[in-house]
Amino acid sequence: MKQRSFVMLKPDAVKRRLAGEVLTRFEKRGLKIIATKMMIIDSDLAKKHYGEHSEKPFFKDLVNYIISGPVLATVIEGEECISLIRKMVGATNPQEADLGTIRGDYAIDTGRNIIHASDSPASAAREISLFFEDSEICEYTLPDEELIYEEP
Numbered sequence: 025m026k027q028r029s030f031v032m033l034k035p036d037a038v039k040r041r042l043a044g045e046v047l048t049r050f051e052k053r054g055l056k057i058i059a060t061k062m063m064i065i066d067s068d069l070a071k072k073h074y075g076e077h078s079e080k081p082f083f084k085d086l087v088n089y090i091i092s093g094p095v096l097a098t099v100i101e102g103e104e105c106i107s108l109i110r111k112m113v114g115a116t117n118p119q120e121a122d123l124g125t126i127r128g129d130y131a132i133d134t135g136r137n138i139i140h141a142s143d144s145p146a147s148a149a150r151e152i153s154l155f156f157e158d159s160e161i162c163e164y165t166l167p168d169e170e171l172i173y174e175e176p
């Protein structure tokens with residue numbers, strides 16, 4: 025099933041100049057970037073985005089981390105892409121993330137794990153609508169879809 029996922033390169037990724045390299049991984053996999061923008065998140069939006077963690081002891085640090093610089097908010101589309109992207113991202117704690125995953129290759133600390141990706145279709149829908157207007161999402165067909173999917 026075709027899905028959309030909300031993927032966000034966190035401020036550490038942008039400041040470490042890893043944004044292009046990370047997005048390239050998704051492109052090379054065959055996934056389609058359908059929206060992206062650089063923005064500095066305010067604390068209201070950060071708190072909404074991470075609302076499920078509001079009672080956790082790390083919540084304040086998490087909000088401060090995510091508002092500490094520009095992020096690259098992105099929507100990615102592809103077959104079953106929500107779980108596919110989570111696998112590419114790797115475990116929340118980069119020290120437990122497999123080599124070959126984004127966190128396993130580029131990060132060390134849980135509190136500086138460079139990327140966010142939606143964990144379910146419901147989260148994806150919520151997060152996409154939090155960050156993007158419908159008009160900011162671009163619908164288009166990739167010319168090589170039959171090379172990526174058996175049944176495009």
Ligand code: GDP
Nearest residue numbers: 082085086115116134135136137139140141143
């Ligand atoms: P994710 O879905 O893999 O990003 O992980 P979670 O949804 O569980 O947590 C959201 C984000 O909060 C993580 O990506 C981390 O940036 C941060 N986080 C989670 N657990 C901890 C923790 O124990 N300490 C700190 N400092 N940050 C955490």
Ligand code: MG
Nearest residue numbers: 140141142143
């Ligand atoms: Mg999460």
